[in-house]
Amino acid sequence: MTRIFTCLLSRLATMVFIIVAQVSFGFSSPSFFSNSTSDNLSDQDLGGFTLSMTSISANQGDVVCLPITVNGFNDVIGMQFTIHYDQTALSYSSLTNFNLPGLSISNYGTPDNGQTPGTITMSWLDNTFAGVTVPDGDPIFELCLNVTADNAIAAVNFSGTPVAIEIIDSNDNELAASTNNATVTIGTGGSGGGGDLMFSLSDETVAQGQQVCVGVSVSGFTDVIGMQYTVRYDPAALTFVSVGSFNLTGLSVSNFGTPDNGTANGVVTMSWTDNTFAGLSLPDGTQIFEICFTATGSGNTSVFFSNSPVPLEVLDAGENIINAGTNNGTVTITGGSGGGNMSLSLSNESVVQGQQVCVGVSASQFVNIIGMQFTIGYNASVLTYNSISSLNLTGLSESNFGTPANGTSPGVITLSWTDNTFNGVSVPNGTQLFEVCFTASGSAGTTPVTFLGAPVALEVIDVAENTVVTNTQNGSVTITGGSGGGDGFMINVSDETVAQGATACVGISVDDFTNIIGTQFTVNYNAAALS
Missing domain, CATH: 2.60.40.680 (Immunoglobulin-like)
Structure with missing residues (x-):
């Protein structure tokens, strides 16, 4: 599994831009049922790359989220910048709704992880270097701030100083960028305050x-x-x-x-x-x-x-x-079911010799995961691979698996999965992610189904691009010998009950039907009672 990580091109090493927040006093009422507020008429869209924020109204004690939207975001491979906000009116709450491949909280420096209060830093790189395109008007993330002031207007502005805005495209060109600024109009409401x-x-x-x-x-x-x-x-x-x-x-x-x-x-x-x-x-x-x-x-x-x-x-x-x-x-x-590390578990199953059995793979503490890979091993002389089924994880398909049906050695199944949104996937504890189905081709007994370290090593990555410590629990398949536990081939005719004059269907079943290349037999019935 290729490890997801953040790195910077050499020309991005000094690239930063600044958002500055200032506060002045006043208040204006929003229009009813408007989904956005007034534009910033002093800003200009130069028709190229544009960074924008939308003005909103809030009350003291609210949490406001400012979407950072883009226009002209075509074939971009990297950018980095800084956001400054005025702590007399606003304080940091969170970053959310990431909308670039590979963009996560790990791309930011915030007051929560050591950055100076009032400052947010961000650096992002398209690890494919193919360039990313975002539709005009779409947000690339949202900055959420606590409103701490009362009866004020807080300006939130993009700035070219102290470090200029720089955006790099897939041709290694620097894109000229224009900006649209915003204001947060703060009333006197909020928790415990405001009107009736x-x-x-x-x-x-x-x-x-x-x-x-x-x-x-x-x-x-x-x-x-x-x-x-x-x-x-x-x-x-x-x-x-x-x-x-x-x-x-x-x-x-x-x-x-x-x-x-x-x-x-x-x-x-x-x-x-x-x-x-x-x-x-x-x-x-x-x-x-x-x-x-x-x-x-x-x-x-x-x-x-x-x-x-x-x-x-x-x-x-x-x-x-x-x-x-x-x-x-x-x-x-x-903490839920015991808390602690993430775990992957294989189920224990029983099956009659010659029949199909499916071993489930379940997860616990599967929280904000963006990628995982591992290998499952089994005894190919006892179990014959049939299929992968019951897929139950966002984006998971048969193409994520290496199986004997598509090239791996018998006895080996590999998995490599990535959350293509890079937002992270979480599932409730005990969720079954998929099943591996086999035919029980061996003799009676118990055979293990286990997690292996090769050819694909166990690795799980979360949305912060950290390796997640993962415990494993192996499974097994117990094969029984069929009716009575005997070792011989058996043909069974079912018992049925039916009203006189009605049609009855009698089933023919087999036990220990293993490696058979042909069979023949006769079925007799009482012609005086059945026709």
């Missing part, structure tokens, strides 16, 4: 690998005719399952944008309108819906309201915009 209307996400605790549902409840919900907002979560810790438990007139799954219908992982959007336009009121504390996840990470992870891509906006029956506050939630993920 409040949206709250519940705090939940769940065992790793299990499902958890986070409730969304309201207070001060009076004469509301429409609302929209975004809920975000860390897809490295939680995997979206569903929205449900709807408790608001007209609210259904069609009001939501979710990862299973087109939104990015980590994003759930909601837009609802009272079709009567009379306005709806709810008792304080009413839960209006819940979002359900599978807990794939560990520790504490936030589920929070966001203004991107859909800003928080609420309208009452008088068509007034309601100032709404938010309370974010936390999911505490406990």
Whole structure:
């Protein structure tokens, strides 16, 4: 398995660009049901490579996520840069929604891993050197920041100083880049503050690998005719399952944008309108819906309201915009089935001689994995390879396997798999990833099916490009001799019960049917009773 790693071309070694955040005071209200805010008229799109951020509104205590979008991102092989933000208004929360091959949290320096507070660094290289193209307007990642200021406008600007912006294409040309800047307009709301209307996400605790549902409840919900907002979560810790438990007139799954219908992982959007336009009121504390996840990470992870891509906006029956506050939630993920290292397990199976048996390969602590490889060995004089089946891992197909059917030696099966999104894949503990099916061609007894270190060594890589320590548990196949455990060939005729005048079908089965090249026999029946 080729190890995924980050390196830089020599000309990228000094390449950095800067985003600077400044703060001035003021406030402006967002337009109702707008999915974006005003553009930055002072910036210019030069028609070539463009880096852009979109202005949003937020309240004190919110977490805002700024998508970094691109235009003219054609055949790019590398870039690196720095982001500076003003800590008087904003603090670092997370980086998410990576959208370049090989881009992961390991490409960044953040205050969480030793970088100076107020500074984010990023370096990325296309390891194929073929060049990557991204559709115009698509984000390459999102920067999420905590809003710490009150009643302010925070400017977030791309800058060419102190180090110039540099983007390199597959011809080793430096691309001229233009920028579109953004502002974060900060109100006085937030957790515990803001107006009378409040949206709250519940705090939940769940065992790793299990499902958890986070409730969304309201207070001060009076004469509301429409609302929209975004809920975000860390897809490295939680995997979206569903929205449900709807408790608001007209609210259904069609009001939501979710990862299973087109939104990015980590994003759930909601837009609802009272079709009567009379306005709806709810008792304080009413839960209006819940979002359900599978807990794939560990520790504490936030589920929070966001203004991107859909800003928080609420309208009452008088068509007034309601100032709404938010309370974010936390999911505490406990260790699940024992915690610890990742493990791969082969199942123990029993089979009658001459029949097919399938040995399952299961995983535990399989969290944010982007690649793995290993070898499975078996005794080819006892088991004859048939097929790979029951594939149950994103992107896994028969082409990922080396088998005796496509060139490996009998007794050897190899696997090499990569998550092509490089976002990392997580599965609940005990998930069976695939099965290897054999014919039990040997004599009665138990034969091992084991993980081997060659010809393909066991290696697992996570989204941070770290090698994951992986334990293995071998399996076995126990072959029985057929009916009565004897060693001889046996032909069996089934017993059947049938009503007079009806048709009866009698089955012919065999035991110990091994290496047979031909057979013949006669079946007799009572012609006075059967015809």
